[in-house]
Amino acid sequence: MNEPHAPTLVLGTAMWGWTISPPTCFDLLDHFYQEGFREVDSATNYPINKKPEDFRKAEAILQEWIQVNNIQDLKVMMKVGSINNLRTPENNLSKSFLLILLDEYGNLFGPNLDTLMIHWDNRSEENEIRESLEALKIAQEAGLRAGLSGIKHPEIYARINEAIGLKFRIQIKHNVLYSDYPRYESLHGRAGFIPYGINAGGIKLDPKAYNESSSLKARGGNTEEEHPIAAPLRAILGQANQIKGRPAVSNFNHCGMAFAFHSPDVEGILLGASRVSQLAESIGFYRALSTYGYLDLYQSLNSLKNKFTP
Template sequence: MPPSILPSSNPPILLLGTAMWGWTTPKETAFALLDEWYARGFREVDGATNYPIDKNPEHFRLAENILLEWIKTHGVSDLEVMMKIGSVNNLRTPEHVLTRSFVLMMLDEYRWLFGSNLATLMVHWDNRDDASAVRETMEALDIARQHGLRTGLSGIRHPEKYAELNREFDFDICIQMKHNVLQSDYDRYAMFHGQRRFIAYGINAGGLKLDPAAYSAKSSLAARGADVTTEPPIVEKIRQIIAEANRVSDRPKLSAMHEIGMLHAFYQPDMLGILLGVSGVEQLRSSIDFYEMLKANDFSDVFQNLQRLGA
């Protein structure tokens, strides 16, 4: 019998995303999400200095402030917060600072703000190919490691520079990468393959729906500037894969894009975690429930069909 690729013995963990907090997700909803998340036993939360990236300068650092307010309100000290740093605004511009002094300043700032809730410091967006500049960043990350933090990378144009230097620094790096059925950055990080370091974001391609009627003026995809009136051809192919999957008896049925997005990340090799971008408590519950269901059922045939779709 061929070995099962069911990753249920060591499945990727879930992390709660905050990119839309203060934008399409109001503070009250973010609080309700955190209440539910915490009550269900989850602790990982992802943030970034520039969330929400809604180009409203008044909202710079608003998402982290909502998170901090919830932490303070509840006196919580055991979250596992991943903070991405380097941005100096939330205007979606390529300006970012990753000098040694700036990284150390952000390290101090987030250690002070989050205390024991801070788990990971992550470089956010780096276009540099200058090895000496990247080394400076790594040296600052080394200080973060000395403070007991994990280090990470996200949106790196030249990951090979970090991989080379990491032979010397030997960080237990984790890497956020876009990974969905339309687009995956997994191949771009080939030098890190074979290690369980990857955290998938954008698993629903930013809020793609299989049912066109499910879009509203408030949809995340529309807020991010996408045209939701034209259905990409891949949607019909996903519907066909779901129809085929649902012919298998003795297994829960698939129906929605968030299920497909999570399944596609869940079975991906080297996956350490999956980021949830949910805009309400109902979405959070259905995503967590589907994750628990995936751990108990074999959907590897569907993953293989989705992979062929990407190819």
């Protein structure tokens, strides 16, 4: 089967200024850009490390790199609405605030601003949601793309949008353990989905691969024991690697990438690389996915996922 549109890669910034130092962020951007990729994802509240002094730090690093290198052709996806980086659900999605942010990020990123994305919405009140979408409509008329992330009631968004006509890009947590995709059923076939968390926050098949600076540890995950999905995954990898003539699949990151790449409606894959070697490895495997077929692997991973999260 031919892929209608291969998803592109999007560089994530959630850990920038937290577990990833500013010089490493610059190295990641240098490498990603030199490899020909342009899409970068950020959010006002990155890094979400609960340190008020770090609010907007990730975007500041990105802006600095853009300025230093006089970049004009990046595609920055900004997730907006959060008013702190404390992991609380407090946010402001009023039309006036979104328009202030449209202005703010238009000034800060200039031609590099590509997507304005609503970040987390638990509301069900239709008039309030309509107002937020009207702000995204103004952004779309100004040449930006409109995005959604962490929406509790996508069906309300889908209904209101029938009269507004936005083409959404939607970030979803989507990996071999868990997926938000079914929750967005009302927008299936009508939006471009962008999976994040493809490594489930940094899971490794072999617990010996964790160390003190592992991001799973910083995020409060279990780095002591092998994850229950590791053994069935190794069996699937063994099977996939029986097929010769294509690069071998060897780690959890490969599984996450293959799963996202072949999933329906996916237009981009978010990479949360911590260092350039990881980014280079992910780009290498992305090129393998774009060149060879790994649908067999996707199908096995999907069956396994359904067993873990029926």
